Amino acid sequence: MAVADASAWFVSVLLALFLRYEFDAWRIEWLSTVLLAVVMAGFFVLVGLMLGIYLGKYAYGSLDEVRTVTLAALLTSVVFSVFLLLTGFQAEIPRSLALLAFPLAVVIMFGLRFLYRLSIDRARLPAGAATPALVVGAGQAGEITVRTIMNDPDSPLRAVGLIDDDITKRRLRLHGVPVLGTSDDIEQVAKQTRAKVLVVAISNVSPEFLGELTDAGNAAGLRVLKTPTVQRLMEGPIGVQDLRSVSIEDLIGRTSVDTNVEEIAGFITGKKVLVTGAGGSIGSELCVQLAKFGPTELIMLDRDETSLQEAQIRLQGNGLLDGEDIVLADIRETELMRQVFASHQPEVVFHAAALKHLPMLEKYPEEAWKTNVLGTRNVVQAAMASGVETFVNISTDKAANPTSALGHSKRVAEKITAWAAKETGRPYLSVRFGNVIGSRGSMLPTFERLIENGGPVTVTHPEVTRYFMTIPEACQLVIQAGGIGRAGEVLILDMGEPIKILDIAKRMIAISGKDIEIVYTGLREGEKLHEELVGANEDLERPFHQQISHATVGSLSPENMDLQVWLDRMEHEKGAVIR
Known part of the structure; x- marks a missing residue:
């Protein structure tokens, strides 16, 4: 040169x-x-x-x-x-x-x-045998994607056209690849270019628009891929291997609420923290996030030894199960809970242990009582006896106007927590949210297994809807609750609009590329057509965050609990709120 x-x-x-x-x-x-x-x-x-x-x-x-x-x-x-x-x-x-x-x-x-x-x-151009691909988005992410594809001679893809809804870019060319149309023209452009793949290269694309693009791509016979997150793009060069298929979580996930958790998590730093149900989907992710804020000790408690080992591997990089911070115990055991709390003296407790499968608990309501009600009572009383400063009970939207054994049991757990707050004057509170995307035993993994097995996919009702949030977002809300929640309150996250389960099933089937039948089984006993987040007579306020509501629930002393009374009252008040 x-x-x-x-x-x-x-x-x-x-x-x-x-x-x-x-x-x-x-x-x-x-x-x-x-x-x-x-x-x-x-x-x-x-x-x-x-x-x-x-x-x-x-x-x-x-x-x-x-x-x-x-x-x-x-x-x-x-x-x-x-x-x-x-x-x-x-x-x-x-x-x-x-x-x-x-x-x-x-x-x-x-x-x-x-x-x-x-x-x-x-x-450097990809070989002629590379699969022709359309790239959606002619912005910065699109430019990086096209450059990545076109500068890799071993790329399995070859960019043949760009799709962008900005009319000012209709004559734009990126690295020799022209803009050929808008998102409405995907099928036509795919035929024109003989493309086989659609790459969505839009920073922070909304789930709604991503869903529209996925549907358009599937209708045109295209395999739909998605670029990495903006954070990954900013970290350095990406490769074609960083492109991934669109997942159902991408399509039903919401724009995450900014919970400002870093600003208010000081109540964790330097404290002993205990998490019940630490081996579950919520519990294990909660432990990972809590560890970032520097607790002096993070105690993980669960009755499932395998789940505890998996949580330890994820958090500590080993599964030795030999530390004092790993506790194998059942929250149903009253005296054992007292011993655990007396021994470890936690200052902050996150109570995630619970039974959560609605149809199973409808069949065995006594189990819901033993774990969700008596178990919560045991943990709460042990926490009070050992002087726990902050107690966060993880509840569910089914506790609002409950119609099932699960909902009624979690409603009583909220009331027990409120009673403890009244007795101690400390921030003992509950957090209520809807379905958690991808949690163990939840709808999405179930649908995935049904599709893998060739179907059919079972949906209870064509109009049934549910609220959804991601596991990390749920855990951020739980942590923030400990920082902004007041004694006896229930914190409720604004979860946006509910989503039809049928739409999710159809999209998962479309993504799989299989011809799977959908069968309607009818609503199960105690199941609602549309879930609610707020119960009757619950007055909401938002004193700290515009997307987190605070409500108060009545308290219930553990001394006034009786299984048969609860069962009779639940049967009598099916469809009504336990007040």
């Missing part, structure tokens, strides 16, 4: 003189001109070395390289213009020669770089 730049300057000086004398070669003093051209070319290369142009300091073809080459050329032109002006070097050489050579040299140098870059890019 140094030789090419030097040659560019040499030619530019000669060409500038030709232009100056209107191509009259007889008027040119060749010896002086050639000498000046050689010296200027050498001077430019020297400046280029000093600025790092030929030392790999700048990415090839980058804006930084262009800026530096222009600066070096301008410096060369100014220095020799002053030299000619002051010395009058050979009267036959015009004093404006260096200024005339400057734009010519810049154009030639940039032209050589362009040709070189073009040859490199052509050599």
Whole structure:
């Protein structure tokens, strides 16, 4: 490149003189001109070395390289213009020669770089056997994606067109790939280009729009892929292997609520924290997030030894199960809970242990009573006896206007927690949210297994809806509750609009590419058509966060609990609220 730049300057000086004398070669003093051209070319290369142009300091073809080459050329032109002006070097050489050579040299140098870059890019183009792909999004994420695909000779994909709804980009080309239409034209453009893949390259694409693009891609017979998150794009170069299939979590997930958890999690730092149900989906993720805030000790309690081992592997990188912070215990055991709390003396407790499968608990309501009611009572009383400062009970939307054994049992657990708050005056509170995407035993993993087995996929009712949130988001809400919740309150996250289960089933089947039948089984005993987050007579306020509501529930003393009374009352008040 140094030789090419030097040659560019040499030619530019000669060409500038030709232009100056209107191509009259007889008027040119060749010896002086050639000498000046050689010296200027050498001077430019020297400046280029000093600025790092030929030392790999700048990415090839980058804006930084262009800026530096222009600066070096301008410096060369100014220095020799002053030299000619002051010395009058050979009267036959015009004093404006260096200024005339400057734009010519810049154009030639940039032209050589362009040709070189073009040859490199052509050599890097994916092989003709690569699968043709359409890229949705002609913004920054789209540009990175197209560049990644087109600069990898081993890429399994070959970008053949761009899709963008911005009409100002209709004539745009990124790395030679043109914008061919909008999202409404996907099927037509796919036929035109014979594309087989649709790559969604939009930063922070909404689940709704991603769903529309997925449906359009599936209708056009395209496999739909998605680029990594914005955070991953900012970390450094990505490869084609970073593209992944669109998951159902992408399609039904919401834009995460900013819970500002880092700002209010100080109540965890330097404290002993205990998590019940630590082996579950919520409990294990909760432990991972709590560990970030520096508790002096994080005690994980569960009755399932295998789940505890999995949680320890995820959090500590080993599954030895030999630490004092791993506790195998059942919350149904009253005296054992007292011993655990007396031994470890936790200061903050997150109570995630519970039975949660509605149809199973409808069949065995006594089990819901033993775990969700008596178990919560045991944990709460042990916490009170050992002086726990903050207690967060994880509840469910089914506790609002309960119609099932699960809902009624969790409602009573909320009331027990409120009673403890009344007795201690401390922030003993509950957190209520809807279905958690991907949690163990939840709807999505069940649908996935049914589809893998060839179906049918069972849906209770074509109109049934549910609220959804991600596991990390649920855990952030739980942690924030301990920081902003007040004694006896129930905190409720604004979960947006409920989603039809039938729509989720259809999309999961479409993503799988299989022909799976959907069978309606009818609502099960105690199951609602539409879940609720707020119970009757619950007054809401939002004193701290615009998307987190605070409500109060009545308290219930553990001394006033009786299984048969609860069963009779639950049967009597099916469809009503236990007040």
